[in-house]
Amino acid sequence: MQNELLRELSARGFINQVSNIDALNDALNAGPITAYLGSDPTADSLHVGHLVPVMMMRWLQKYGHRPLTLVGGATGRIGDPSGRDAGRPMMTEEVLAKNIAGLKKSYSKFFKFGDGPSDAVMVDNYDWMKGYSHLDFLRDFGTDFTVPRMLSMESVKRRLDNGMTFLEFNYMTFQAVDFLTLYKKYGCVLQTCGADQWGNAIMGIELIRKKLGKEAFVLSTSLITDAAGNKIGKSAGNAIWVNEDKTSPYEYYQYFRNTPDDLVEKFLKIFTEIPLDEIARLSRLQGAELNEAKKILAFAATEIAHGRDAAQNAADAASALFGGGGAMTNAPTATIEMPGDIGILDFLCAAGLFDSKSEARRMVEQGGIQINGEKITDPRHIIAPADEFMVQKGKKTFLRVVRG
Numbered sequence: 001m002q003n004e005l006l007r008e009l010s011a012r013g014f015i016n017q018v019s020n021i022d023a024l025n026d027a028l029n030a031g032p033i034t035a036y037l038g039s040d041p042t043a044d045s046l047h048v049g050h051l052v053p054v055m056m057m058r059w060l061q062k063y064g065h066r067p068l069t070l071v072g073g074a075t076g077r078i079g080d081p082s083g084r085d086a087g088r089p090m091m092t093e094e095v096l097a098k099n100i101a102g103l104k105k106s107y108s109k110f111f112k113f114g115d116g117p118s119d120a121v122m123v124d125n126y127d128w129m130k131g132y133s134h135l136d137f138l139r140d141f142g143t144d145f146t147v148p149r150m151l152s153m154e155s156v157k158r159r160l161d162n163g164m165t166f167l168e169f170n171y172m173t174f175q176a177v178d179f180l181t182l183y184k185k186y187g188c189v190l191q192t193c194g195a196d197q198w199g200n201a202i203m204g205i206e207l208i209r210k211k212l213g214k215e216a217f218v219l220s221t222s223l224i225t226d227a228a229g230n231k232i233g234k235s236a237g238n239a240i241w242v243n244e245d246k247t248s249p250y251e252y253y254q255y256f257r258n259t260p261d262d263l264v265e266k267f268l269k270i271f272t273e274i275p276l277d278e279i280a281r282l283s284r285l286q287g288a289e290l291n292e293a294k295k296i297l298a299f300a301a302t303e304i305a306h307g308r309d310a311a312q313n314a315a316d317a318a319s320a321l322f323g324g325g326g327a328m329t330n331a332p333t334a335t336i337e338m339p340g341d342i343g344i345l346d347f348l349c350a351a352g353l354f355d356s357k358s359e360a361r362r363m364v365e366q367g368g369i370q371i372n373g374e375k376i377t378d379p380r381h382i383i384a385p386a387d388e389f390m391v392q393k394g395k396k397t398f399l400r401v402v403r404g
Helices: 004-011 021-030 048-062 093-108 134-144 147-151 171-186 195-212 249-257 261-271 276-283 287-306 308-323 344-350 357-365
Strands: 015-018 034-039 066-071 121-124 188-194 217-221 333-336 369-371 388-393 397-403
Touching (some): 004 015, 004 048, 021 217, 034 171, 048 188, 048 217, 066 171, 134 171, 171 195, 188 195, 249 287, 261 287, 276 287, 344 369
Parallel strands (some): 034 066, 333 397
Antiparallel strands (some): 369 388, 388 397
8 A cells, every 4th residue: 555645745746766675665654764854064954945845744743754855964074975066165164053053943934843753853963973083984885885886876877077186076975874873763764866877876775774773764756846847955146045135025925926837736736735626627727827836935935944924014005015915024125325416326235136236237227226116227326315215126036125
């Protein structure tokens, strides 16, 4: 009998690959299991590109299983070569600590942490990796990994011609030891991951089999791409962050509100917990009615990440800005000092809409800036002090600017 959780995950489009689906099915039918999902602290927040396996783990917890969230304090010091053409820059201890704290905040939005049987537990692989000397690690695990097997991994093969370092080459061994450690300490039998982590994760179940003679599993999810087909991530410059200090709830809402028509059904299944029969109804909507489905998607996804009040405020702001109703005070807001007249380019940069005056100048000259409904095309335009401005950048970015 197919397990109910696997049916849910399959119907929602989460499953990309499973190492042994029949044995995993039997393990899930036998009772609650423990599964883990890892993320290296390369930033101080998760982003939407991370959320497919995160949402899958959320479903796992809803069905009574225990999720472990691993923050890679050790592997983050090496750098994962998977899906990359160059090595990651080294981070200072201060940056690592800041990023780990940010990831803990992100995970807490999606999982219930505590001491109950299905409550999530957060771990840091630096806690056990720091105890190994280089000699200890080689002695304990050096014979468990063969060079031909490691060279067969796609993450390695794509980097061989442009200089993969010995440091990065060790990454998969660290991740495998993580899985072994979690198996022994928590009885963790399943690793979930994105499709690009499949090879690294498989090394873990092979190590568990060699060391313990036990069966463990890997379940990977598909990667989410943007409209241009690029993987969503901070290195691609298109990340929508989970933590509100990096992406506001309104911007988070708007990301899902602007989902392309052909991805609405997929996003409803993955990023919300709306029942499948209701998703089927929403997915049949056409034309202008499909916008209602996008609003429902945006609200549900934002509610999970930021809470119901933030989702309602974001929806009200969108209604005010695009539909002529709702509370304008819920729009995203920036505060700037205005002791006197200010040039349009300085104003836009001070409000955080642009990183440089040259970027702001191009947008102004292209007619992409409106202040209180008036299009500004002269980069020499002067703005007189006022208590409040409504700024529009392009077609979809609105910002309420208030004087500090």
